[in-house]
Amino acid sequence: MVWRRRPAYALPALAMVAFAGLLTFSLVRLIQVEQDMRSNVSENMLWVITQAQVASHRLDEEVHRLTLGDPSARPALRYDVLTSRLVLLDEGPQRRYLAALGFAERVDDAFERLAAIEPQLDAIASDAVAVADSIHAELKPLMQDLNRIANAVMVEEWETTGERLDRHRDSTLQVIASVVGLMLCGLALGYLLISALRQRRAAQQALAEHRDQLEVEVERRTQDLEAARHRVAAAIDTAPDAFAAFDTDGRLALVNPKLIQMLPEASRALTLGCSLEHALAVLRECDDNGELEDAANDPRERTLRCDLHIPELGWLQLTMSASRDGGHVMRLADITPYKQATEALQRALQRERGVSDFYRSFAAMVSHQFRTPLAVIDSGLQRLQRRGERLGGEERQQRYRRLRDAVAHMTRLVGSSLTAARLDGGQIEAASTRCDLRQLAEQCCRLHGEASGTSRIHLSPSDDAPIMAYCDPVLVEQILTNLLSNALKYSPDDSAVEVCLGHDEAGIYCAVRDYGRGIDAADQAQLFARFFRSSNATDQPGIGLGLNIARHLARIQHGDIDVHSRPGTGTTFRLLLPHADTAAIETGEAQ
Amino acid sequence: MLARDDSDITAVSFRLRAAGLLAGIALPVAAAALPPPDTTPLLRVSGDIATPNVGEEAHIDRSLFASLPRQTLDTTTVVTDGVSHFEGVLMRDLLDAVGAQGDEVVATALNDYIIDIPMQDFHDYDVLLADTMDGETLTPRDKGPLWIVYPRDDHSELQDIRYDYRWVWQLERLEIR
Numbered sequence: 064m065v066w067r068r069r070p071a072y073a074l075p076a077l078a079m080v081a082f083a084g085l086l087t088f089s090l091v092r093l094i095q096v097e098q099d100m101r102s103n104v105s106e107n108m109l110w111v112i113t114q115a116q117v118a119s120h121r122l123d124e125e126v127h128r129l130t131l132g133d134p135s136a137r138p139a140l141r142y143d144v145l146t147s148r149l150v151l152l153d154e155g156p157q158r159r160y161l162a163a164l165g166f167a168e169r170v171d172d173a174f175e176r177l178a179a180i181e182p183q184l185d186a187i188a189s190d191a192v193a194v195a196d197s198i199h200a201e202l203k204p205l206m207q208d209l210n211r212i213a214n215a216v217m218v219e220e221w222e223t224t225g226e227r228l229d230r231h232r233d234s235t236l237q238v239i240a241s242v243v244g245l246m247l248c249g250l251a252l253g254y255l256l257i258s259a260l261r262q263r264r265a266a267q268q269a270l271a272e273h274r275d276q277l278e279v280e281v282e283r284r285t286q287d288l289e290a291a292r293h294r295v296a297a298a299i300d301t302a303p304d305a306f307a308a309f310d311t312d313g314r315l316a317l318v319n320p321k322l323i324q325m326l327p328e329a330s331r332a333l334t335l336g337c338s339l340e341h342a343l344a345v346l347r348e349c350d351d352n353g354e355l356e357d358a359a360n361d362p363r364e365r366t367l368r369c370d371l372h373i374p375e376l377g378w379l380q381l382t383m384s385a386s387r388d389g390g391h392v393m394r395l396a397d398i399t400p401y402k403q404a405t406e407a408l409q410r411a412l413q414r415e416r417g418v419s420d421f422y423r424s425f426a427a428m429v430s431h432q433f434r435t436p437l438a439v440i441d442s443g444l445q446r447l448q449r450r451g452e453r454l455g456g457e458e459r460q461q462r463y464r465r466l467r468d469a470v471a472h473m474t475r476l477v478g479s480s481l482t483a484a485r486l487d488g489g490q491i492e493a494a495s496t497r498c499d500l501r502q503l504a505e506q507c508c509r510l511h512g513e514a515s516g517t518s519r520i521h522l523s524p525s526d527d528a529p530i531m532a533y534c535d536p537v538l539v540e541q542i543l544t545n546l547l548s549n550a551l552k553y554s555p556d557d558s559a560v561e562v563c564l565g566h567d568e569a570g571i572y573c574a575v576r577d578y579g580r581g582i583d584a585a586d587q588a589q590l591f592a593r594f595f596r597s598s599n600a601t602d603q604p605g606i607g608l609g610l611n612i613a614r615h616l617a618r619i620q621h622g623d624i625d626v627h628s629r630p631g632t633g634t635t636f637r638l639l640l641p642h643a644d645t646a647a648i649e650t651g652e653a654q
Numbered sequence: 655m656l657a658r659d660d661s662d663i664t665a666v667s668f669r670l671r672a673a674g675l676l677a678g679i680a681l682p683v684a685a686a687a688l689p690p691p692d693t694t695p696l697l698r699v700s701g702d703i704a705t706p707n708v709g710e711e712a713h714i715d716r717s718l719f720a721s722l723p724r725q726t727l728d729t730t731t732v733v734t735d736g737v738s739h740f741e742g743v744l745m746r747d748l749l750d751a752v753g754a755q756g757d758e759v760v761a762t763a764l765n766d767y768i769i770d771i772p773m774q775d776f777h778d779y780d781v782l783l784a785d786t787m788d789g790e791t792l793t794p795r796d797k798g799p800l801w802i803v804y805p806r807d808d809h810s811e812l813q814d815i816r817y818d819y820r821w822v823w824q825l826e827r828l829e830i831r
Binding site: 107114117118140143144146147148150151154155156157 | 793
């Protein structure tokens with residue numbers, strides 16, 4: 064990785080360094096050429112020499128012109144000009160140039176000749192040929208020297224120029240080579256740039272392809288997810304149970320049609336986005352089972368499973384569980400048929416248990432209660448057998464009566480035991496209906512009075528309006544018979560037994576009051592227990608089943624029996640029964 | 655370049671710019687009447703001038719030359735070694751004194767050297783008309799009486815052969831055109 068990356072940077076860097084180096088070299092060379100071309104000291108020398116030559120010839124000419132009589136000729140001015148020319152040749156750069164060519168002495172000679180000419184200038188006049196010749200004799204070698212110098216300078220300049228051209232050509236060739244190098248560097252850089260661009264484009268293409276693939280993949284996955292979602296949604300929609308899904312924030316996200324179908328009223332309050340707590344509160348509102356009340360104060364913490372009873376719909380089982388992502392799923396299943404089946408089974412089992420209890424109870428009562436009267440009958444019969452012959456008719460009749468009493472007692476005992484056993488086994492059911500308790504009480508009192516041959520029973524007078532109770536008249540008659548017989552039995556023969564009817568908020572009652580010995584407070588609590596006999600009632604025959612049965616019968620009619628008693632003063636038993644109207648409404652029974 | 659002759663040099667005329675306009679602006683300020691020359695003139699100015707004193711020419715003698723503002727200039731030259739000290743007057747001042755109006759000045763030397771100089775040069779640079787060099791009065795036997803000296807060291811663009819030929823020495827005449 065590293066060794067491959069290095070040339071990628073090294074090559075362009077090398078190319079750029081070479082580029083800069085070659086460029087610098089070319090520029091330096093070009094600047095050198097430019098400066099070389101500007102230094103032109105030598106180029107001017109030929110002109111300077113030539114001008115000196117011209118000045119010398121002009122001096123010679125003017126001298127001769129004056130000799131010939133030309134008044135405008137001014138040899139002095141020409142002498143000055145020639146002098147100035149030679150002074151120029153003798154100055155710094157010019158002097159050094161000529162010295163290098165070996166002509167320094169010639170310049171000095173020239174000044175000497177000029178010095179020789181100067182004194183003769185004033186002597187020049189018309190026809191002064193000798194002076195002119197003398198001056199010419201001085202000027203001629205000077206002119207020849209200048210001519211020679213001019214030749215040498217010309218050759219020197221051409222040589223110098225030739226050398227300079229050589230240098231310039233070399234420099235130019237070097238610059239050309241550098242430019243070629245620059246071009247190669249440029250090409251290399253260009254190639255590198257293009258290849259880098261191509262690589263980048265290839266990378267971009269690869270990236271784009273990868274992105275496209277990803278997009279296709281994402282598309283495919285999305286479709287799969289969508290299909291899965293549709294399947295789940297279809298499954299939920301067609302499920303026999305009601306579903307509601309809550310998102311991670313506890314907001315209702317999904318409800319299937321079954322929920323709306325199942326709970327049309329409640330589902331109206333369940334709008335999408337409502338909270339899980341709100342949904343549970345709505346369900347709690349519908350439910351009258353109360354199981355949901357107890358469950359899950361913080362439903363997000365745990366799963367939930369409870370049964371709801373929705374009036375007019377039946378039983379629903381609510382199952383709520385947390386999904387993996389933190390949301391919740393709620394399921395409501397209609398379990399009414401299962402509940403009904405369970406209840407039916409429960410009842411069947413109850414009945415079976417009742418039958419079993421009946422037999423067990425009856426067997427227990429028979430074994431426990433029947434021995435004594437059977438023993439009485441048996442001993443009575445033994446005595447009759449042994450001593451029957453010797454007994455008088457009266458006495459025998461009395462014994463027969465006693466035996467018959469004992470048999471009658473047993474018969475009652477069997478009846479009562481059967482009733483008690485039936486009650487224990489749940490075999491007796493109340494066929495409650497609306498009936499006038501007054502009528503029932505009147506009939507009972509009359510019949511009992513006739514049967515016992517007394518007129519001690521007094522039904523309290525009141526208005527003739529019927530007192531409608533919801534009860535089974537047969538059972539009520541049985542209860543009242545028991546209460547009346549007890550009242551007669553446990554009160555003096557001359558005391559009255561009062562029966563009065565009435566009603567209060569709790570319901571309807573029929574009170575049977577006697578003025579007998581009363582019941583101890585300690586015994587009152589156990590008075591309705593089976594086979595219990597009050598301590599002050601042992602003188603009277605009884606088996607301790609009557610009140611127990613009476614209360615049981617009252618209770619299966621949704622009524623009761625209570626007692627108020629003061630020893631020595633009397634006792635009041637009250638049969639309480641539900642009011643016909645309220646009971647009818649509660650049980651939903653139509654008259 | 656190699657074998658230059660006179661016509662190449664004299665025919666050249668460079669830098670013909672809008673020199674006349676600037677010269678015209680300067681004119682009214684310095685155009686005072688020139689006194690007639692007392693001695694042999696150093697320089698004769700002809701052509702388009704406002705204040706001639708001899709015929710149509712202006713003759714500048716030493717006293718008149720001395721009356722113009724003196725200037726000095728230190729510079730190297732292409733024909734001498736080292737820096738030389740020149741004294742004289744600015745070409746600009748002299749041309750103003752004679753009321754010169756034109757685009758170019760034709761300078762003629764004692765040795766018949768003739769050069770056209772654009773008027774603009776004298777406004778762009780402090781070109782000196784020197785009569786002394788290193789404290790010595792210039793004579794016709796050297797480069798006198800007058801030498802046109804450019805401030806060569808002060809302006810790099812003046813270090814050019816196209817300016818070097820305008821350094822006219824042994825100056826005798828100026829013609830304003």
